[in-house]
Amino acid sequence: MSTTTDHSRAVADGAHSHSAGHGVVPVGSRAERLTSFDLADIPVPTGREEEWRFSPVARLQPLFSEDLGAAGVRTTVVPAPEVKVEIVGRDDARLGTTGKPGDRTAVTAWNAFREATVVTVPAEAVASDVTSVRVEGIAKDATALHLLVHAERHSEAVVVIDHLGDATLDETVEIVVDDGAHLTLVTVQDWADGAVHASSHRARLGRDAKLKHVLVTFGGDVVRVTPDATFTGEGGEVEMVGLYFADADQHQEHRLFVDHAVPRCKSRVTYKGALQGAGAHTVWVGDVLIQAKAEGTDTYELNRNLVLTDGARADSVPNLEIETGEIAGAGHASATGRFDDEQLFYLMARGIPEVDARRLVVRGFFAELIEEIGVDSVEERLLASIEAELEKSMSVITGVATREVDA
Amino acid sequence: MSTLEIRDLHVSVETKEGAKPILRGVDLTINSGETHAIMGPNGSGKSTLASALAGHPKYEVTSGTVTLDGEDVLQMSVDERARAGLFLAMQYPVEVPGVSVANFLRTAKTAIAGEAPALRTWGREVKQAMEHLRIDPAFAERSVNEGFSGGEKKRHEILQMELFAPRFAILDETDSGLDVDALRIVSEGVNRAKANTDVGVLLITHYTRILRYIKPDFVHVFVDGAIAEEGGPELAERLEEEGYDRFLTAATA
Known part of the structure; x- marks a missing residue:
């Protein structure tokens, strides 16, 4: 057995927190966190709770309500020929x-939806093509959405959920990966x-099920995603890959939970984010x-953040609870x-002009992660989105929105 | 023919306690094809000269001039200096994760030349230059300087000197930390660049051993931020025998 802890804590103006802090008494164990289908069990948070302490609860208020509609988004599924879609x-x-559900938005989402989209x-x-689920914001009314992606035994598929437009959305994505199935699920938050x-x-x-869960967040005012994964049979494997890029005043929060409830499963978590602009906040x-x-059990999780400008804040809190000594790793x-001036x-x-040099460094920061995704169309889009994000910070540096050289 | 002219250069370095003067009036003229060795004890300001010429933001030029064929180098940004033909082989090359050597070399060459190099010939050129410097071709796909040994980093610096064909190259203690074989390989690279491009070289070193492989035309002894003595190659031989003690005594006297 080996247990490693590598808290390399390069800190940008103290914009880094680690484990408990802020005078909050955390729940003793993640296993003790209350979960329930019942609204009454999980009240509206004040912002002082462990799971909400980093979140802008005022901006999330509409999603705490019991009255969520269904009209705010339009959901379109283009399935692979082998894949079935039902409402x-x-x-x-x-x-x-x-x-x-494990928190207020999850429980309000569960109780509000009338119809769900099921992708089987x-x-x-073996799906011969990507299945695309497009969730497009069409109105600002607080809306609940429920999706179930079910990979039955020994199936293989890639499902990409794309979020775009403007919306106030409370979403549940249930993911079932049956024995021996391999599913890649990509969720892209590319909101206005x-x-x-x-x-x-x-x-x-x-x-023996395998899930590759890929999360990408670029847009939106507040995005808060809580991916949970639970193993129910031996030999399961989950790989969680995340990439985010926060601009001024954006809040992007990703809270993961991997529950090793059975023997001999493996989890790998790799999340990387870049931040730029005053008030950019990632958690x-x-x-x-x-x-x-x-x-x-064999598990490793990693989070790296690259702070490109002053005034941005990245919180990063890994928590590893081990109740048995008999683990593989x-x-x-x-x-x-911070952005490395020596580079x-x-x-x-x-x-190489400054604009291009910065672009190279940031691309380099994300390069390995993007290669891990393994879905070409997603990789290409990601690279393009990173370029677009960089254009914004470049315009801050150069004072113009155009590129300097290599025209 | 080109000329790099340094006149009465004063440079301070930023420290926590405020600006600290390091260079106290450096005068130096280098012409194309010439090799100037700058030698001196630790802390004499040799590397400060190199960094200041390249435009490192930590160093502030408080007075004096640097011109390249009459153009004011000090007014140029770091990248403009490189595009004007200055090259600094760094003492401590920086790791750039996720940026491959191949991509880096092509991007830099494009920036310096003002246009992308022809795909076919460039590939060949890089491959050949790597072979000459005994750099494993697999390095092309590795991240810049990441996980490179000390000797590999220095060879990668000289690889760039050969490929970018600068008008003036400043080699900042390129010899430090190299074993004899690596020193010879690196020196051969510098000599190839000299033979092929008529580059002017400013060779900064603490030791005389690299001067057995790269013959200097001029030797300048740096003490306490200024040139204390100048001469031909024979001055290096004298330093080899006597060390820097003579200058240190003079400086403190």
Whole structure:
């Protein structure tokens, strides 16, 4: 067994927190966190709760309400030929099997939806194309949305959920990966500026099931996603990859929870973010629980943040709870650093203009992560989005919105 | 023919306690094809001269001039200096994660030349230059300087000197930390660049051993932020025998 802890804590003006702080008494164990389908059990947060202490609760207020409609977004699914899509009522037995809501927005989302979209990859089917779910904001009314992505046993598929436009959305994404199935689920938050989005991803993995969960957040006013993954059979494997880029006054929060409830499962979490502009705020919380019976667990989580300008703040909190000594490996690492001026000098001393040098460094920061995604169309889009984000910071540096050289 | 002219250069470095003067009036003229060795004890300001010429933001020029064929170098940004033909082989090359050597070399060459190099010939040129410097071709796909040994970093610096063909190259203690084989390989690279491009070289070193491989035309001894003595190659030989003690005594006397 090996347990490693690598708290490299390069800090940009103290904009880094680690584990508990802020005078909050955290729940003793992640396992003790209250979960429930019942609204009454999970009240509207004040912002002082452990799971809300970094969040702008005032801006999220509309999603705490019991009265969420369905009219704010339009959902369009373009399935791969082998994949089935249904609209079902909330009483469908397949819904609600991935665990109970764990916070206020998750419980309001669960109670508000009337119909859910169910995407099924039939047993043994290998999807020949990406299945695309497009969630487009069309009105600002607070809206609940429920999706279920179900990969039946020994199936293989890639599902991309795309969020765009402007919306006030409270979303649940249930992910079921049955025995031996391999699912790649990509969620892209590419919202317009004003969007407010909370999303609870709850994944359940069967025996020898594999889930690659890819999360990308660029747009929106407030985006708060809480992906949970629970293993229910041995040999399960989850890889969570996240990439985010926050601009001035944007709040992007990603709280992950991996529950090693059974023996011999593996989890890898890699999240990287860049921040630029005053008031840009990112939060990454990675909870991993290795339960007493989960012998042979292998887990590692990593979060890195690159602060490009003054006035941005990155919070990064890895939490690893280990209830058994019989594990294969467990570790985490978290680091937040400023843009490295020595890298900039080195590149500029080779004739590369500042704008291009910065672009190279930021691209480099994300490069490995993007390669891990393994879905070409998503990778290409990501690179383009990073370029677009960089254009914004470049215009701050140069005072003009145009590129300097390589025209 | 080009001329790099340094006149009465005063430079301070930023420290926590405020600006600290390091260079106290440096005069130096380098012409194309010439090799000038700058030698001196630790802390004499040799590397400060190199960094100040390249425009490192930590160093402030408080007075004096630097011109390249009459153009005011001190008015140029770091990248403009490089595009004007100055090259600094750094003492401590910086790691740039996620940026491959191949991408870096092409981007820099494009910036310096003002246009992208022809794809076919450039690939060949890079491959050949890497071979000459005994750099494993696999390095092209590795991140710039990341995980490179000390010797690999220095060879990568000289690789750039050969490929970018600067008018003037400042080699900041390129020899430090190299074993004899690596020193010879690096020196051969510098000599190739000299033979191929008529580059003017400012060779900054603490030791005389690199001067067995790269023959200087002029030797300048740096003490306490200024040139204390100048001469031909014979001055280096004398330093080899006597060390810097003579100058240190003079400086403190």
